[in-house]
Amino acid sequence: MDGIGYYSKELYRNLASCAEVQQLMPVVFGSSGSSTLDGYQVKNLPSYRFEASWSAVSGMSFFGTSSMTSSIDIFHSPDHYTPRFKQIPVVATLMDAIPLSHPQWTSQRARKLKNWMWRKSGHWADHIVTISEFSKYEIVRYFGIDADKISVIPLGVDECYFERLSDDKVEHIVADLNLPDRFFLFVGTLQPRKNIERILDAHEALPPALRKETPLLIVGRNGWGADALVARLIANGSDGEIRWLQNVGELAKRVLMQRATALLFPSLLEGFGLPVLEGFASQTPVITSNATSLPEVAGDAALFVDALSVPALSEAMVTLAREEAVRRDLVVKGLSRARQFTWEKCARQTVQVYDRVLSTC
Structure with missing residues (x-):
């Protein structure tokens, strides 16, 4: 599940427990494959691509609006599929503006057309929710949306990451993955902006003994634009100083997070960076x-580096591998920082946005 899917799932689950929300109606563009979700009736609309194209050209609302006006107070689009409804207030979540600000770091398939449609559909929302002040600035700049129409609501950390896993849950995963006692860890999809090539370069620049003692584990599926990186990872094999783990389940991910010497997340561009908070909750020091x-x-709870500097990243890795006092300090700060971000808080703040939008429409 990608970041948008995870956000949609957690927001849906936590909105259902908010007293102010009387009922949820899941809406799917195209076929959902199911008539109900968690006991709620699923509403199916035609394909989003068809609906958006029609609306962009004609200026008309999406089809199916008339059948929803009597049953829906407000429509929330959490996944960049923002509809045009003239009789129903629309809130849209835009995680970031990366396809517009850095189109070279996104898939190039029909990119110009996708960006035009995405920018246009952003203006169909009555209000925008985004996940950081940085993303808000980028949305104002690249979408041309007024800052007063944008609310910042940070993401949450799943409570499971705070749970310390018992030995019986850990041992078989450690054995299956052949995990070393110490290792550096990266978690995320392989794509250019994740800066994984420099992570590999930084690890290879470590002193030979430290490199052997503390291998680098890259955890994540191949995304796009990473052919050279994939070839490099495969060439390193599965039991050397650099290892690529592609298909890792949620429990195994938590084991990796909790056992890592440090989590490496020196991304070149993020709208938020949830793995940083997951590392904090796992009581693992983070380099970002x-x-x-x-x-x-991250606040003051991480070791910060210039993402373009391989020597700076390598030096930070040496620090966390050798200086236990620095590690302990970051673990304490990180755990406290992660506690500030919950999905319940995210849902409550989202309901407050609904109230403001309804009071002005």
Whole structure:
């Protein structure tokens, strides 16, 4: 599940427990494959691509609106599929503006057309929710949406990451993955802006003994634009100083997070950077970038580096591998920082946005 899917699932689950929300109606563009979700009736609308194209050209609302006006007070689009409804207030979540601000770091398939449609559909919402002040600035700049129409609501951390896993849950995963006692860890989809090539370069620049003692584990599926990186990872094999773990389940991910010497997340560009908070909750020290949204999310609880500097990243890795006092300090700060971000809080703040939108429509 990608970040948008995870956000949609957690927001849906936590909105259902908010007293102010009387009922949820799941809406799916195209076929959902199911008539109900968690006991709620699923509303199916035609394909979003068809609906959006029609609306962009004609200026008309999406089809199916008339059948929803009597039963829906407000429509929330959490996944960039923002509809045009003239009789129903619309809130849309835009995680970031990366396809517009850095189109070279996104899939190039029909990119110009997708960006035009995405920018246009952003203006169909009565209000925008985004996940960081950095993303808000980017949306104002690249979508041309007034800052007063944008609310910042940070993401939450799943409570499961705070739970310390018992030995019986850990041992078989450690054995299955052949985990070393110490290792550096990256978690995320393989794509250019994740900066994984520099992570590999930084690890290879470590002193030979430290590199052997503390291998680098790359956890994540192949996304796009990473052919050279994939070839490099495969060439390193599955039991050397650099290892690529592609298909890791949620429990195994938590084991990796809790056992890592440090989590490496020196991304070049993030709208939020949820793995940083997951590392904090797992009581693992984190190395991350000193740019975009990451300082905003991490506060004073991470070791910050210039994401473009391999020597700086390598030096930070040496620090966390050898200086236990620094590790302990970051673990304490990180755990406290992660506690500030909950999905319940995210849902409550989202309901407050609904109230404001309804009071003005």
